[in-house]
Amino acid sequence: MSVRLLIRNRFIFLADLVLVAACVLGSFVLRLNLGPLFMDHLGRALVMLCVALIIKPLVYYSFGLYRRLWVYASIQELKLILIAVTTSSILVSLVIVILWAIRVFPAFSRGVLVIDWLLSIIAVGGLRLALRVLAESQVSAQPNVSSLSRRVLVIGAGDAGALVVREMQKSVRSSGQQGFLQPICFVDDDPAKQKQEIHGIPVVGPLKEIPHVIDQYQIQEAIIAIPSAPGEVIRNVTSICRLKGVPFRTMPSLHELIGGKVSVTRLREVDIADLLRREPVQIDPQLVALSLRGRRVLVTGAGGSIGRELCRQIARWGPMELVLLGHGENSIFEVALELGEDFPSLPLHAVIADIRNVSRLETVFEQHRPQVVFHTAAHKHVPLMETNISEAVTNNIIGTQNVVDIATKFQVERLVMISTDKAVQPSSVMGATKRLAEMVVLDAARRSSEAFTVVRFGNVLGSRGSIVPLFKQQISRGGPITVTHPEMQRYFMTIPEAAHLVLQAAAMGKSGETFALNMGKQVRIQELAEDLIRLSGLEPGKDIEIAFTGIRPGEKLSEALWEEGARYEATTHPDIFRLAEDELLDSDELHQIVNELAHLAQQGENEAIIQILCEVIPGSSVRSTPPPDMTWIV
Secondary structure, three states: OOHHHOOOHHHHHHHHHHHHHHHHHHHHHHHHOOOHHHHHOHHHHHHHHHHHHHHHHHHHHHOOOOOOOHHHOOHHHHHHHHHHHHHHHHHHHHHHHHHHHOOOOOOOOOHHHHHHHHHHHHHHHHHHHHHHHHHHHHHHOOOOHHHHOEEEEEEOOOHHHHHHHHHHHHOOOOOHHHOOEEEEEEEOOOHHHOOOEEOOEEEOOOHHHHHHHHHHOOOOEEEEOOOOOOHHHHHHHHHHHHHHOOOEEEOOOOOOOOOOOOOHHHOEEOOHHHHHOOOOOOOOHHHHHHHHOOOEEEEEOOOOHHHHHHHHHHHOOOOOEEEEEEOOHHHHHHHHHHHHHHOOOOOEEEEEOOOOOHHHHHHHHHHHOOOEEEEOOOOOOHHHHHHOHHHHHHHHHHHHHHHHHHHHHOOOOEEEEEEEHHHOOOOOHHHHHHHHHHHHHHHHHHHHOOEEEEEEEOEEEOOOOOHHHHHHHHHHOOOOEEEOOOOOEEOEEEHHHHHHHHHHHHHHOOOOOEEEEOOOOOEEHHHHHHHHHHHOOOOEOOOEOEEEOOOOOOOOOOOOOOOOOOOEEEOOOOOEEEEOOOOOOOHHHHHHHHHHHHHHHHHOOHHHHHHHHHHHOOOOOOOOOOOOOHHHHO
């Protein structure tokens, strides 16, 4: 934006003084006409002029009309002008009526007040609108734009697409060294938008015509501006752009944008998560708000991938305070710093604690008295837990028992444990320990009748220690990408999407329920690897090889969210299922098993631990520890 257009508000203030005088005198002229009658009322006009010059600028200032850059004015600013002018006109009218009542002047035409109000709206609004029009005309008249610009196709002509185009039209050199981003046209599947224009940019056809549009309009870059687009749409668009040799970027998904501000600066490269995202489902805001707003909330494992995203989304619902509990000081520091910047008015408490330390946990709960607890702290890496069985037991089982016992003691209203599909008929130590942790939570719910629930879902894309960061590292090294088996497949969900549904399930929980999130279809790991290679601008099998290393100990070819034949029912949310109650162990028996596992973990009796896990967990196939060779871990 040209410096010349950033007109200082002091000049707008002086212009307003002139316009106030012009409106007052103009209202008298329009009402009385120039002539003897106007001269008879000139004294009244001067009195009203003095009143208006005092009141109106003060009202305009109080409404912030001199604290805005009017070259960026929008409908909201026009509403503000209307309210400010109306308020000032009412105050001026009250003063004039009072002066008339005390007979400062004997007669006064009330129509003048109405005319002055109308003229003021036109004058004050017109001045600021003129600044906006002048800015727009100067931007559109930028010299040599065509030689500097990159011709952009915007995919999606909804609110997000319109906002992206508006930002591009306002921003100078918004793409850095690449030059201007110049929006050329939209494509959108909505028939009502075909052959229409948005901010002067035409909608030229549906998405299926993207190849033709790229050729016809000489497109140099594509921007996918559909935050709600499912992965299939993103996949098709990126495939077309790749074939045409056109770079592409996208806006974040709807789940990523919850509570955030969408702007052209949020554009990013298309990621693997975009190719697998599903159509977003609306959250029930009243239900979630009821469970979080004004509550003291504590999140264990707050520095982890899921814990951190839960904290981000919880913060947007206005809790009374948020306690970030975790064992790693660096991750807790990072999430506390981020939330402190984004939510400065939210009381945050960063707590370094190990859930295996009972006395420390009790001190934290006594100090903060949380009403809602999200328990995400756990060891989750399947191969590593096969060689660290005692750690898996003490953290996943004993740690959960500690959290549950202390939450019960301090009368926590709602506790949600984050579980995994690997807890279903577990073949790994990690999965078995998570299943026993589920039993601990559900048993506590049965005993206390509090809203203690379990939410179970599959892999999350991009979480620490997950497969996607590993594949990216292997691609950056030139390959090969290592996949255990050609038929290996898993459920995948993005981190924001998982946290979004966890909050919804948590709000729905009453007591002792296990919720399973709808993970969609399982994805073959080989296909995931091939997509990542293509997103890196390379070709699988040509630039980057895929090597098969064999199934690792504790792994299954595919996972399930519940046992075969298990009963489940739909909930009010289409992406959340409620599982039939598990056949829980007797409380005394479960307590005895947990104590025995704790003792065996202290002694390092791995074989005895595995034997107990296989005996007490339905469908468990955990058998023995893997060989000492650690190369299979990655």
